[in-house]
Amino acid sequence: MTRTxxxxxGTGAQGVPVVKALASDSEYNVRVLTRSSFSMEAQELxxxxxxxxxxxxxxDETTLRQALKGVNGIFVNTNGLAIGEKAEIYWGIRLYELSREFGLEHFVYAGLEYASKLGNFQPKYRCSFLDAKGKVAEYISAQPTTPMAWSVITSCGYIExxxxxxxxxxxxxxxxxxxxAAPLGSAKCPLxxxxxxxxxxxxxFxxxxxxxxxxxxxxxxxxSWNHVAASFTELTGKKAVYKDxxxxxxxxxxxxxxxxxxLGHSADPNDSTLLTYRESFTGFWNTWKDxxxxxxxxxxxxxxxxxVKTVREWMEKTGYTGEAISVLKDYRDRTVVRKVSDIP
Structure with missing residues (x-):
């Protein structure tokens, strides 16, 4: 029997490949909840x-209750860059609770590293979008594995x-x-x-x-970012270096x-618990650097x-040229782009 x-x-950078993988054969039907059925990603899916x-x-709980009817499992990837840390923690936990209420078979959560905890709660590691997902992952990990199975997939930055x-x-x-360029020194960063x-x-699933x-x-x-630059030069013939x-x-x-x-562009800008992009990305980079x-x-x-096991293999597989390709919806939709991106 086909499960739903x-x-x-599902229309974000992580969600699109998840939807495609689940829909790659007749094993699953996939229901994608998105705020706009007219977005480019929704139309393609x-x-x-x-x-x-x-x-x-x-x-929105009313919407979620409608969407949960008749499904067997759920993949949850909330967007902390949009809703902020408090809301991401709340909705991660609430989605688990609703999934249990609706009798789902399997709950899969898109987590991230709990950076503050890993860094013994030193301020230099505080990152709102890492910490929020890390806290929710800890909550889920404390739950029983019956009657609903749970899994957490803890990710990192996208190689794209x-x-x-x-x-x-x-x-x-x-x-x-x-x-x-990256603020990494000689450290390595997972992608x-x-x-x-x-x-x-x-x-x-x-x-x-x-x-x-x-x-x-x-x-x-x-x-290693030195390896990124060296692999790029080997494959393209273009000279590249890493600068710390x-x-x-x-x-x-x-x-x-x-x-x-x-950080939390759809949250109340007067919310005193919101960190700035500078504060969160300082924690983000320090987590990998250390x-x-x-x-x-x-x-x-x-x-x-x-x-794919190496950045070089990824470059070769995708024909990487270093040219700009939009991946993150928040960056594209809000024109959050690097100043140098206009340089050919």
Whole structure:
């Protein structure tokens, strides 16, 4: 019998590959809850056999109760960049509660690292969108694995961001050289290929006997930015280097046009609990720079033997050129783009 999976956040960068992976055969029907059935992503997903678009507010209980009727499982990816930390914690927990109420078989949550906890709650690691999902993941992990199975997929940055907010830009002193910039020093940063992310979520629904009660930390690899630049040069013949930036220099690049704006663009701007982009992304980069996280790559290889395993393999597979490609809806829709993105 074909099962129906409700996807929250299905038109976002993470959600689209999840929907495609679930709808890749006749095993699942996919119901995508989105605020606009006319968005580019919703229109493209609607063309896929087995995918139905359910228009409505993902953060409205009446809408959620309608969307949950007749579904067997749910994938939840809330958007903290939009709704802020408090709302993301509330809706992550509430969605779990509603899923239990409606008798769902399997709840899969899109988590992130609980950065503050990993850093012993030092302010330098405070990141609202990491911490919110990390707190919800801890709540879910404390729940029983019956009668509803639960799984958490803890992710990291998208490798596709190397074509967007992390893409290289010309050296002002030597336009023939491209600079990959990050405030990482010599540290490595995990990134995930989104197509593989979708495949991991599909595996969770396919194999509840193994995924039930599992918090799976996924990534392509822990990536050295020197390796990013070297791989790019090897594959394209274009000279590229890695430049380590201080956090202040990084924010001055213009990746975030107004770093002192509050993070949570649809939340009450007067909410005193909202952090700024500068504060949250300081915690984000410090988490990776100080090596607070780890992943079991042997387990990831076992689960998905065909996964992309290196940034170089990803560059080769996708024909990466360093040119700008929009991935993140919040960046595209709100014109949050790097100043240097207009440089050819």
């Amino acid at each position: 999976i409700l996807v929250i956040g 609607a063309k896929i056999h087995g995918v139905a678009i359910h228009e409505g507010n993902c953060y 961001a190397l074509s967007e907010v992390l893409r290289p830009f010309p050296d002002p002193n030597d336009p023939t050289t491209l600079i990959f 995930i290929y989104l197509e593989d992310y979708g495949a991991y979520v599909r595996w969770m 396919d194999t509840p006997a193994r995924s039930n009660g599992l918090n799976l930390h996924v990534a392509t690899e822990d990536i 930036f201080t956090l202040e220099e990084y924010f001055n690049l213009g990746t975030i046009p107004n770093p002192d704006a509050k 090596g607070l996280t780890s992943r079991d790559y042997n387990l990831l290889n076992e689960i998905l033997p065909t996964r």
